Amino acid sequence: MVTVQLKGNPWNLTGSIPEKGKKAPPIEGVDADLKNRSLSEFQGKKKIICFVPSLDTPVCSESARKFNKKIQSKENVVVLYLSFDLPFALKRACSKEDNDLKHLLLLSLFKSKKPAEDYGVLIQNGPLSGLCARAVFVLDENDITIYSELVTELSHEPNYEKALSQV
Numbered sequence: 463m464v465t466v467q468l469k470g471n472p473w474n475l476t477g478s479i480p481e482k483g484k485k486a487p488p489i490e491g492v493d494a495d496l497k498n499r500s501l502s503e504f505q506g507k508k509k510i511i512c513f514v515p516s517l518d519t520p521v522c523s524e525s526a527r528k529f530n531k532k533i534q535s536k537e538n539v540v541v542l543y544l545s546f547d548l549p550f551a552l553k554r555a556c557s558k559e560d561n562d563l564k565h566l567l568l569l570s571l572f573k574s575k576k577p578a579e580d581y582g583v584l585i586q587n588g589p590l591s592g593l594c595a596r597a598v599f600v601l602d603e604n605d606i607t608i609y610s611e612l613v614t615e616l617s618h619e620p621n622y623e624k625a626l627s628q629v
Contacts, residue, residue, distance in 0.1 A: 464582060466595045468616040475595055477582035480607040486511075486599065487580035491544055491569030494553035499569055501542070501605065508629045509601040510541040513583045513594040515616060517547050517555040517568065522596070525619050526555070530565045532626055538603075539629045541566045546593055548572055583612070596620060600628040 464475045480486050489501040489511065501509065512529065514522040526543055533541050543566045547555070552568040571577055571594070578584035583595045598620045600609035609628040613620050 466614050473588040474586040476584040476586045477579040479582040479610055482607050486601050486605045486607045489577045491571050492549050494549050496549050504540045506603050508539045511599040512543045513597045514545045515593045516545055530563045533565045536629055543568045546571050598625045600625055
């Protein structure tokens with residue numbers, strides 16, 4: 463069983479991380495304007511998929527700002543940021559003056575845990591049970607997984623450069 467930890471406390475994850483070279487599972491979520499969105503909308507583009515526990519935490523909001531800044535110069539790439547935050551919290555995160563996340567698509571998974579399970583990032587036990595672990599996946603134009611990183615210590619940020627080098 464795959465685990466992550468927060469400051470030394472281990473938590474189990476549900477599901478399996480998509481294998482490199484394999485088709486990634488579908489994703490459906492709700493954006494900050496309450497519109498249903500799906501991975502299939504971005505066929506023909508490379509995708510960076512970021513699962514995070516909550517944009518209301520310092521590490522998650524900082525990583526969103528960094529990806530937003532670093533992705534500006536990349537063409538034909540979309541960044542999907544997924545959490546169980548409600549769409550209202552996503553709207554708040556997008557509208558903060560210092561946090562203009564216009565290059566990211568923030569999606570709430572509040573309607574279904576399936577995407578988190580399908581990507582092997584659903585925390586199964588502990589105080590964050592039911593939230594996503596921090597992970598980054600890069601998919602090619604046909605949704606084939608070309609990179610994955612499960613951040614095993616939740617208080618750490620992902621490796622931005624490795625992920626971005628794939629797009």
